[in-house]
Amino acid sequence: MFQGTGSDVGKSLIVAGLCRLYARRGLRVRPFKPQNMSNNAAATADGGEIGRAQALQARAAGVPLSVHMNPVLLKPQSEIGSQVVVQGRIVGNARARDYQAMKPQLMPAVLDSFARLSEDADLVLVEGAGSPAEVNLRAGDIANMGFARATDTPVVLIGDIDRGGVIASIVGTKAVMAEDDAALVAGYLVNRFRGDISLFDAGLAEITRHTGWRSFGVVPYLPDAGRLPAEDGLGLRSRYDAGGEEERKRIVVPVLPRIANFDDLDPLRQEAGVEVILVEAGRPLPPADLVLLPGSKATIPDLVALKAEGWDIDIRAHARRGGKVLGLCGGYQMLGRMLRDPERIESDVDAIDGLGLLDIETTMTGDKRLRPVSGVSLPDGTPFSGYEMHVGTTVGPDRRRPFARLADGNDEGAISPAGNIVGSYCHGLFSDDRQRARLLAWIGADPSALAYEAEIERVLDGLADHLAAHLDVDGLLDLSRGRG
Structure with a gap:
């Protein structure tokens, strides 16, 4: 399971790239996100809907979309409330405070979907939501450590160095987590590094010294990743x-x-x-x-x-x-x-x-x-x-x-x-x-020779190659086999 020190640290694209990488190795890979909040959704063949990030990850893995890849989808309708979609179907609307009370009731659906995906997979790559550092939301959690603990799934924490403070964000996440939660974190990786990676060797050592967690690598910034569809509106204006x-x-x-x-x-x-x-x-x-x-x-x-x-x-x-x-x-x-x-x-x-x-x-x-x-x-x-x-x-x-x-x-x-x-x-x-x-042509513009769908495939392949070059992808796979 890949969790983040915050939102928009690159969890979705890391999982998409790894879906493509491991699928190319011949594994039956499935993406999974227990809970997602996004108005960017995709329709499944059976008349349900899931977050578009999971649709991209499924495409990367080469498998059809399933409502079980994202069993709980929250679609914001106001500043304080969302429509709640469970296993592809609308079950109602909930204000943020009411949803906190609802979450424990949704865990059975989450676990059911996870079990269904796992039956047909060699590897399930799980994406968290937000951050496990949001300990004020830990009670009844289904999106991060609550799910990891319920399924005994090993966790890798992703930090984004591009926004600054990555050492503090990873070490701080460990500091606020409950000991039983932190024990499931097998390691971390640093995303969106610009420049000479060797200059961050001391930073990695410092993170490991404070957390005891293993580094799975540093991912350099990949401009091409911006050509893939975004999960939500956080980066919309910058795109x-x-x-x-x-x-x-x-x-x-x-x-x-x-x-x-x-x-x-x-x-x-x-x-x-x-x-x-x-x-x-x-x-x-x-x-x-x-x-x-x-x-x-x-x-x-x-x-x-x-x-x-x-x-x-x-x-x-x-x-x-x-x-x-x-x-x-x-x-x-x-x-x-x-x-x-x-x-x-x-x-x-x-x-x-x-x-x-x-x-x-x-x-x-x-x-x-x-x-x-x-x-x-x-x-x-x-x-x-x-x-x-x-x-x-x-x-x-x-x-x-x-x-x-x-x-x-x-x-x-x-x-x-x-x-x-x-x-x-x-x-x-x-x-x-x-x-x-x-x-x-309708608006008088000259179309290019862009083959959009082929371009998405090219970028997914390039993302997989990029991760293979900079992450310990064999070590990550060992985690799923209980050997990490």
């Missing part, structure tokens, strides 16, 4: 910037408080002909070749936030000038005339006016659609594959001009009469090189 290159086409994305499935943007940011500009609260939307409204975990509250920023005025003005607008999932719903939530599924608002750019209306319903999809965009027949992940049913005249026809024969999405406003429930469209080229 995109304006760039300032006038000749590039601008895709402007308002950053909504509950932005979800933002990895839809990843393929676009790798295109040389465009710059993806994420606009944070407090700033107007700049001139754009395309305004892209992303997915949202809570569409109505995010629409309220969008209007509070005055972005609705910017978007309508852009559209009046003939500017292009694309709404994905929650963003698609916002483009309509009205959003209704009679059952108060997402908020305490019964109904709210949308942006009025598409002649459609959406009603939130209790059923959530979670499924992989494929089809062709209309009218040109360009193929795509992706997934749907949403609540709500959308109807209206502009649905007679669908964005796509799915493989099951149903039409999907809507297009305005002038053709400059498009909405779709499909996520993952732009991972398909043909569909991404279609979008770029």
